[in-house]
Amino acid sequence: MGSSYRAPLDDMRFVLYDVLGAEALFVKHGFNDATRDVVDAILQEGARFTETVLAPLNEIGDRVGCVYDKTTGDVRTPPGFREAYDKFVDGGWSGLVSPVEFGGQGMPHLAGLPLKEMIDAANLAWGNFPLLSHGATEALLHHGEAWQQEAFLKPIVDGRWTGTMCLTESHCGTDLGLLKTRAQPREDGSYEITGTKIFITAGEHDFTENIVHLVLARLPDAPAGSKGISLFIVPKMRVDRDGAMGERNAVRCGALEHKMGIHGSATCVINFDGAQGYLIGAPNKGLLAMFTMMNTARLAVGLQGLGISDRAYQNAVRYARERLQMRSLSGAKYPEKPADPIIVHPDVRRMLLTCKALIEGGRVLGYHAASLVDIAHHAKDEDERKHADVLLGFLTPIVKACLTEWGVECTYHALQCFGGHGYIAEHGMEQLARDARITTLYEGTTGIQALDLMGRKVMQQQAAGLQVFLGMIEAFCNDHANDAALAEFVEPLRAKSSEWQALTMQIGQRAVGDADEVGAAAYDYLFYSGYVALAYWWARSVAAAEASSHSADFKAAKRETARFFFTRLLPRTSAHAQAIASGVGPLMAMSAERFGD
Amino acid sequence: MGSSYRAPLDDMRFVLYDVLGAEALFVKHGFNDATRDVVDAILQEGARFTETVLAPLNEIGDRVGCVYDKTTGDVRTPPGFREAYDKFVDGGWSGLVSPVEFGGQGMPHLAGLPLKEMIDAANLAWGNFPLLSHGATEALLHHGEAWQQEAFLKPIVDGRWTGTMCLTESHCGTDLGLLKTRAQPREDGSYEITGTKIFITAGEHDFTENIVHLVLARLPDAPAGSKGISLFIVPKMRVDRDGAMGERNAVRCGALEHKMGIHGSATCVINFDGAQGYLIGAPNKGLLAMFTMMNTARLAVGLQGLGISDRAYQNAVRYARERLQMRSLSGAKYPEKPADPIIVHPDVRRMLLTCKALIEGGRVLGYHAASLVDIAHHAKDEDERKHADVLLGFLTPIVKACLTEWGVECTYHALQCFGGHGYIAEHGMEQLARDARITTLYEGTTGIQALDLMGRKVMQQQAAGLQVFLGMIEAFCNDHANDAALAEFVEPLRAKSSEWQALTMQIGQRAVGDADEVGAAAYDYLFYSGYVALAYWWARSVAAAEASSHSADFKAAKRETARFFFTRLLPRTSAHAQAIASGVGPLMAMSAERFGD
Structure with a gap:
């Protein structure tokens, strides 16, 4: 099935x-x-x-x-x-x-x-x-x-070839400064690439005749650490500067990983054994080039969390409407049936509405970020481009981490709605849960997203992106200050928005004294931010629905889901705010030994 | 590995x-x-x-x-x-x-x-x-x-045979009133059992020569629904009243389910095709007899969540001490190594300490409940037995639901500590996550535990068990009212304990007007209760450690973990309390159709 x-x-x-x-x-x-x-x-x-x-x-x-x-x-x-x-x-x-x-x-x-x-x-x-x-x-x-664009980009754009990103090695994932793959210059201006990369998604397959690997490696004279990493184009089949495809390059898939899920995705060990490659971008600036790819990749992985949540939710709703089990506590709702469908039970609704609120709200969050990619690249006005870029940088780790963690949560709830049947392969729900689990790990774990947000986007950039977003919230609240129909959303949104700013300053002040305060607050700050951002988008969604030509049912569903979000999910920010307020102390006191044997 | x-x-x-x-x-x-x-x-x-x-x-x-x-x-x-x-x-x-x-x-x-x-x-x-x-x-x-005890119990106790519980049918799990398996009386006083049961754990295997199935079925004249269910002993190999094992009974495993995890556990479809069985207990009182088994089974499943959490945690701690990646934000902690072990990072500690706090706190919670089983059965004083029984009834759904949901959470964090490596089968972490996932489903889902707590143990029994537990908290707080070293735990514990009582009354009052308020509050009330119960046990653990002859390191670890629990996990109760306060409205407003296509 x-x-x-x-x-x-x-x-x-x-x-x-x-x-x-x-x-x-x-x-x-x-x-x-x-x-x-x-x-x-x-x-x-x-x-x-x-x-x-x-x-x-x-x-x-x-x-x-x-x-x-x-x-x-x-x-x-x-x-x-x-x-x-x-x-x-x-x-x-x-x-x-x-x-x-x-x-x-x-x-x-x-x-x-x-x-x-x-x-x-x-x-x-x-x-x-x-x-x-x-x-x-x-x-x-x-x-x-x-x-390079002629020879490699065009065949990828038209789908004749595919591409990969070869970053990780067995001893380094997050910490690419440790990587060991070497690039030896050849006389013809190309390089010989030698090393082993792991976790290479789509690293080998039977879709296309060639695969273009983008590989991080070190030049012979490269400085140590992350400042000595360069990026290379290393195709599976050798390619001349005129674009002609030649013989097989010294690139070989050494193994496939056995994974919890996404079994249809090839996760490869790739061995480069003196393979011919071309430098792309400036020497020792490979990490910078890689980050260009990584930001859109992070948004893309966020979208994976969203997509899989929606599939899981759709199936859970169908099951909850069909599965007959127990009577509603407030009296039979379908007395002609042997039992009520489980969608009458408040706790089943709690799970379904949690999914619905996170999915539909998450969709706006993710799509808005994508619109910033377009503006950051294509706006005629430079200020507008910069503005969009700063906000995009702030939102990217939030989109990546929240949509993927919510993906894990939504596939969890959806499976749970099936009871024991959810655990059986036949219904397909357990696959969704296993597949979703990768999304909080690859392209930077949730913890890494949190550090990117807190360390880079808040501390280093003085929360410039946050200020832009708070401005959007304020403008919306002001526009709807006298809108009685929206007051139930606008008022708590305004309050959370102030608290968000205050928490940001609080962490910033603490971090002056101890840099670990940044890491201690990061996770909770990211989720605090995600829920407040969602509150904003839910309030705007209700307003947008009201102003639209959608059906009365559509409008009612938006309002009811928003109400669920504000009363049942936004309170999670209280727990995050308290955790942030407790600071670094309770996290760092314990010596590494005392964690256990 | x-x-x-x-x-x-x-x-x-x-x-x-x-x-x-x-x-x-x-x-x-x-x-x-x-x-x-x-x-x-x-x-x-x-x-x-x-x-x-x-x-x-x-x-x-x-x-x-x-x-x-x-x-x-x-x-x-x-x-x-x-x-x-x-x-x-x-x-x-x-x-x-x-x-x-x-x-x-x-x-x-x-x-x-x-x-x-x-x-x-x-x-x-x-x-x-x-x-x-x-x-x-x-x-x-x-x-x-x-x-029956001679013929069936003794061989199970000495391990020669094993037993099962055959409740579920494809159309009914929680709602056993719907079950269809029939029992036809025979002239010799035995019964012919006919029907198909699913999800039968250990339903068939090669460990022992016989398997004793305890099967819920309906007598011919049984009333409809849950009041017409009887319990039968149906062995795989026929057994006479004198205990002699005879030929094969008409009991056959029809299939094994393909599951997300616990692949080594046989989850069977069992077909009874006019199999010989014996009535156990009174006719039509089978559900009552089944509940006897179910309560200890629920505690036992809670323990599964605890055990698997601990295994996951142990491996995550080891990995976090060995895996070198990035430097501590507050400066290199192991400058002689190429990078710091990840246990220096606050966010890795957050995940590990969450596990440690939930596991060690959960261990006391679970073991305490087990001690109540002994007291309820063996205390000489009848009041003491009743007292223990009431408290045990109150704590059983909390132990089952919390320890299993925390099991899912802990295996999640532990896997996350491994980064991408956690997703690979080789490290064994993904198996633990898959295995843990069953525990929130079988023996009554988390939602069912919440309803048992809220509906039966709080509403029907006027929160008698809660009163006993609150009494224990009060006694402890009074005993340590002047203990400055415990004040950081005793004061918030006292506050949460009052809030717990107030929330209980609030829900009770609301439920008078709308029975669905019970279902709407149940999940959040259960977890609210679980965290406050854990706060009590953590405070007592610190006090007990101080009074013990354990090492200074052991005492320090208890205090540090308790501090983490109080500052970082107990705040989750705020979110639960707010969700409870929002009542049934936001859950029930939406029509079944508006959930989506």
């Missing part, structure tokens, strides 16, 4: 047009082709592709997984995965948001996001293949020389 | 002797054989057995799982499981807490609990086989006729 998926087009359109004003946004920033008709066609076709092609492959992808051939080093993807990729390429999806000059369709990032969410919901494991190509695209676009 | 396990004997002894005063307790209630020497020998031998025999089988149990033979209906358990069971029986463990008159060793429940925890930590899947025997033992002990 497995779980099924239906793209939530109504809500996607609501977020794009009614909440974020995408139509005006696209016009303003010069995306003249991204008319409402075109974007609607993307949504419709995207829904068809993901619902009918990708979603049905989700279960077999989990059951069969990727298979490694020890003799050849080849990787066979699950049945149907390759054909689905061919359809993806034939449909022109691979270059949707890439620039026209490299063969893309030049759509705004925001217009591509619903497709991304649908892919993640339909088949998270499969989605990792195009996702990694997108990361490589970004790096080549921003740091590649002209010939 | 997998994960490893070392039994936490020091802390177990601390809980038994220093916090709960087990020595005096055992003497008082007539367990004269349970001397400190004997209990210590149980701990030592239990540690040896679980660490060296069970723990190493945990990984292969997951990888190979139980295998079903379609032709014969047999189930083959994973390699080594059967031999481990033989050792368990040879060691005399199967009857440890069973009465001497049926071949048991008559140890108090509390003295058996550490072994139970060790088994769950070492190998949760394997532990389900003896666990289900224990459930059957309880039912036969309290409801079986003399010949």
Whole structure:
């Protein structure tokens, strides 16, 4: 049986047009082709592709997984995965948001996001293949020389080749300064790359004839640590400067990891054994180039959490409406049936509404961040670009960490709604829970996101992004100061917004005395921020729904979900605020030995 | 590699002797054989057995799982499981807490609990086989006729046979009133049982020559619903009234479920096709008899959450001490190493200390409940027995739900400490997370525990158990009112204790107007209760440690962990209290249709 998926087009359109004003946004920033008709066609076709092609492959992808051939080093993807990729390429999806000059369709990032969410919901494991190509695209676009873009970027944009990001080694993940892979210059200007990378998503597969690895390595004279890392293009099949594909490069998949989930995604050990590579960007500036890719990749992983939550939720709602068990405590609601459907029980509703509030609110949070990518790159006004970039930097770790942790939470609740049946593979819910679990780990764990937010975006940048966001909240609250119908949301939002600012200052002051205060507050600060950001977007969603032409049911559902969010989920900020207030002391007092044997 | 396990004997002894005063307790209630020497020998031998025999089988149990033979209906358990069971029986463990008159060793429940925890930590899947025997033992002990106890109880106590509990059918789990399995009387006084049960743990296996199923079914003239359910003994091999084992009964395993985890535990579909069975207990009173088993089973599942948390935590601590990654924000702590071990980072400590606080606090909570089982059954004074029984009833859903949800949380944090490596099967952490996930589902989901607490133990019983517990808190706070060293714990504990009482009254008053208020508050009330109960036990643990002869390091670790609990985890009660205060409205407003397509 497995779980099924239906793209939530109504809500996607609501977020794009009614909440974020995408139509005006696209016009303003010069995306003249991204008319409402075109974007609607993307949504419709995207829904068809993901619902009918990708979603049905989700279960077999989990059951069969990727298979490694020890003799050849080849990787066979699950049945149907390759054909689905061919359809993806034939449909022109691979270059949707890439620039026209490299063969893309030049759509705004925001217009591509619903497709991304649908892919993640339909088949998270499969989605990792195009996702990694997108990361490589970004790096080549921003740091590649002209010939590199011709030779490598174009085939990736048109889907003939795919890309990877090769960062991690067995002894270093977060701490890339420790990495050991070496790059030896050759006389012809290319490099010989030697080393072993692990956890390489889409590192080997049978989709395409070539794979373009973007590899972090050290030049012979490189300074130690993170300032001595350079980025290299290392294709699986050698490629000349004129773009001609040659013989096999000394790149080989050494093994596939056995994982908790996303079995259909190839997580490879990749051995570079004196492989030919090309330097991309400046020597020893590889980490910087990598960060370009990483920021969009982090938003993308956040979207994975959102997509998988929505699939889990949809199936839980269906089950809760069908499964008959016990009577409502306040009297039978369906006396003609042998028992009431479990959706009558308040605690089942608590779980479902938690998902609904986190998913729909999270959708606005994530899509808004994507709109900032477009503005940061395409706004005509430089101040506007900077403004967007600063806010995007602030929101990126929040989107990544919150949407993925909420993804773990939502798949948890959705499974729980099934009772014991949720634990059985047949219903597909346990796969969603296992698949979701990777998202809080890769592209920087939740703890790393929290440190990025607190250390870099708040401390180093004097909370510039927060100030922009607080300004948005204040403007909204002022606009609706006399709107009685919104008062139940506007008032607590205003209060939380002040508290947010006060907490930020409190941590900043403490950190002057002890740098560990930053790390001690980071996690709770990030989630505090995430819930307040969601409160803002929920309040705006209610206002946007009221002002829209959506049905009375749609409007009522927004208001009821917002009310649930404000009364049942926003209170979590109290626990986070208290944890922040307690400071570093209770965390650091214990010696490493006293943690146990 | 997998994960490893070392039994936490020091802390177990601390809980038994220093916090709960087990020595005096055992003497008082007539367990004269349970001397400190004997209990210590149980701990030592239990540690040896679980660490060296069970723990190493945990990984292969997951990888190979139980295998079903379609032709014969047999189930083959994973390699080594059967031999481990033989050792368990040879060691005399199967009857440890069973009465001497049926071949048991008559140890108090509390003295058996550490072994139970060790088994769950070492190998949760394997532990389900003896666990289900224990459930059957309880039912036969309290409801079986003399010949039934002779014929069925004794072989289970001595481990020659095992037992099961056959409740669930595909259309009913929680709502047993819907069950359809039929029992037809035969002329010889036995019954013919016909029906299909699902999710039968240990329903079929190769450990023993016979399996005693305790089966809920309906007599021909039974009233509809839950008042028409009777309990039957249905052995796999037929057994005469004189205890002689005969030919195969019409009982057959129809399939094994494919599950998210506990692959080594056989979760069976069991078909009864006119199988010979014997009525146990009164006709139509089967649910009552089943509840006898279920209460201890619920405590036992709570212990599973505790055990698996501890194993996960132990491995995470080890990894956090070994894994070198990044420098401490407050300056290098191990400058001679290429990077600091990750245990220096506040956020890693946050995760580890959360586990430590929930595990060690949870251990006292769970062991205390077990001590109430002994008192409720063995105290000489009737009032004392009643008192213990009421408190036990109140605490059982808290222990079950909290320890299992914390088990999910702790395995989550522990995996997270490993970063991406946690997601890889090799380290064994992902297995623990998958295995832990079942515990919040079986023996009544968390939502069902919450309803049991709120509806039955608070509303129906006028919170009698809560009053006993509040009395214990008050006595402790009064005893330490002038103890400056404990003030940081006693004061917030007193405040939370008042709030707990006030919240209980608030819900009670609301429920008069709308019965759904009970369901709406239940989940948050249960966790509110769990955290306050833990605050009490942490405060008492600090006091008990101070008064004990443990090392200065041990005392310091208790105090530091308690401080972490009070400042970082107890604040979660604020969020729960606010959610409770918001009442039923935000949960029930939305029509079933508006949840989505």
